[in-house]
Amino acid sequence: MPRQKNETATQTTPEVVEPQESNVTVEVAGITTSTDNTEDTEKQSKSRKPRVTIPKQEIIIVMDCGRSRIKAMPIINGVAYSSIVLDSIVCEVSSPPFGEMGAFSMSREKVEVEGKLKDKVEHWVVGRSAKLQGTEWVAMSDDDDNKVRYFPILALGAIASLPNLYQYSTGANEKNRALTIRLVTLSLANPLTLKKAINQCKWMQVDGVKYRLSFSKGALNYPEGYGAALHGQGNKLERPTLFTFDVGYGTACVSEYSNLGLYPKRIAHEPNGGGGVSQLIKEFAKAVANTDSSRVIKPSQLREVLETATIQDGKVSAIAPDGRDIGQALETAIKNWIKDSPLTFALESLGTSARRHPVVLCGGGFAIKPAHHLIKEQMLRQGIPKEHLIETSDPGMIALSELKRLYVTELNTEQNTEHQEEQTNAQQEQAA
Ligand SMILES: Nc1ncnc2c1ncn2[C@@H]1O[C@H](COP(=O)(O)OP(=O)(O)OP(=O)(O)O)[C@@H](O)[C@H]1O
Numbered sequence: 517m518p519r520q521k522n523e524t525a526t527q528t529t530p531e532v533v534e535p536q537e538s539n540v541t542v543e544v545a546g547i548t549t550s551t552d553n554t555e556d557t558e559k560q561s562k563s564r565k566p567r568v569t570i571p572k573q574e575i576i577i578v579m580d581c582g583r584s585r586i587k588a589m590p591i592i593n594g595v596a597y598s599s600i601v602l603d604s605i606v607c608e609v610s611s612p613p614f615g616e617m618g619a620f621s622m623s624r625e626k627v628e629v630e631g632k633l634k635d636k637v638e639h640w641v642v643g644r645s646a647k648l649q650g651t652e653w654v655a656m657s658d659d660d661d662n663k664v665r666y667f668p669i670l671a672l673g674a675i676a677s678l679p680n681l682y683q684y685s686t687g688a689n690e691k692n693r694a695l696t697i698r699l700v701t702l703s704l705a706n707p708l709t710l711k712k713a714i715n716q717c718k719w720m721q722v723d724g725v726k727y728r729l730s731f732s733k734g735a736l737n738y739p740e741g742y743g744a745a746l747h748g749q750g751n752k753l754e755r756p757t758l759f760t761f762d763v764g765y766g767t768a769c770v771s772e773y774s775n776l777g778l779y780p781k782r783i784a785h786e787p788n789g790g791g792g793v794s795q796l797i798k799e800f801a802k803a804v805a806n807t808d809s810s811r812v813i814k815p816s817q818l819r820e821v822l823e824t825a826t827i828q829d830g831k832v833s834a835i836a837p838d839g840r841d842i843g844q845a846l847e848t849a850i851k852n853w854i855k856d857s858p859l860t861f862a863l864e865s866l867g868t869s870a871r872r873h874p875v876v877l878c879g880g881g882f883a884i885k886p887a888h889h890l891i892k893e894q895m896l897r898q899g900i901p902k903e904h905l906i907e908t909s910d911p912g913m914i915a916l917s918e919l920k921r922l923y924v925t926e927l928n929t930e931q932n933t934e935h936q937e938e939q940t941n942a943q944q945e946q947a948a
């Protein structure tokens with residue numbers, strides 16, 4: 517169980533010793549009232565120091581650092597806690613802001629100061645709050661390499677944002693804790709590059725508490741939409757092959773999986789860069805400008821407009837910041853996106869393969885209701901049988917949340933549900 521905030525190993529002042537391989541060992545200083553400390557009594561009190569062992573607690577953090585959103589799910593002792601989602605935006609600041617979501621200090625290199633090697637400390641804010649810092653921020657969608665370049669910052673930002681971070685840590689000192697993390701990433705990037713970058717981060721500080729970081733050797737990297745493939749395993753016996761179709765912010769990935777073994781294995785992959793929601797936003801801006809160029813809507817506002825758009829009886833409705841319904845422009849934009857962008861290549865390739873094999877529809881693009889409806893209509897027009905389209909209630913999170921199947925123990929299912937409810941309530945309160 518996670519240790520409570522006011523729970524210490526003993527009543528006396530403890531001194532935390534560097535963690536051993538399996539556990540964190542704490543030396544408890546023997547405190548005496550004696551004033552005349554002779555060499556003998558010093559030796560005695562040193563030899564009397566009891567060793568208290570605090571069991572090391574490993575958190576598994578499943579993480580998908582996407583171009584538009586970072587998604588992370590903590591799993592502890594086989595229990596999955598509810599996931600957090602942050603915008604993929606980072607900002608370096610000169611001092612650590614307190615009480616700000618995604619804010620932390622960290623060190624990943626040493627510098628020489630007056631002849632001594634000292635930690636070079638960096639301060640970062642990750643997520644929407646990065647835009648509040650009054651200094652330049654970087655979005656992962658700004659450049660193709662950003663997702664990899666900023667991976668350690670995104671990962672630490674997600675860790676700093678976990679609602680119960682303190683309870684996941686161990687240690688006898690309230691301000692000096694240890695975090696043992698097994699990172700499970702979902703990424704197209706080279707796992708060794710990601711691993712090397714994160715291993716350089718030796719500690720992080722969140723709201724005045726310093727966490728010594730150790731990343732377990734058991735870190736794994738799965739293909740980006742792996743959870744969706746796990747979800748699609750249902751009809752395993754009949755289907756030796758299955759596809760995932762992940763419409764994200766930048767890409768519209770089509771991946772082919774073999775479904776013969778215990779777990780799916782990726783065979784082929786087409787990223788179709790430029791086929792994601794960012795392209796839809798461009799088409800949307802163009803369509804809005806063509807209907808009424810006098811009222812400009814910013815791309816960030818357009819993104820919100822399309823995320824909340826609806827479709828009823830085939831009619832698209834999208835409410836602009838000034839209250840206008842610009843559903844017609846959104847419908848035109850989605851149709852253009854389907855017909856004339858790298859999304860078209862993805863649909864063409866599925867036109868043949870998904871006629872024979874099932875395909876799981878995933879990625880945030882499918883959480884945009886009119887986009888989901890119109891892409892699905894197009895797939896059916898291409899002759900893909902309806903029963904081959906595997907849909908989910910939360911397509912934006914499925915690639916991450918289904919990884920639970922690999923790490924959550926059956927025994928904990930009931931407890932898991934309880935914990936999840938607890939967490940969800942806590943999060944709702946926070947949001948309120
Ligand atoms: N629940 C939701 N409701 C409406 N729209 C959503 C939802 N979730 C995501 N989206 C939209 O889908 C887009 C893509 O989301 P997703 O999380 O799949 O992208 P990503 O993983 O960050 O990008 P990439 O996979 O290209 O790196 C988001 O930018 C957002 O506009």
Ligand SMILES: [Mg+2]
Nearest residue numbers: 582583764765
């Ligand atoms: Mg993605």
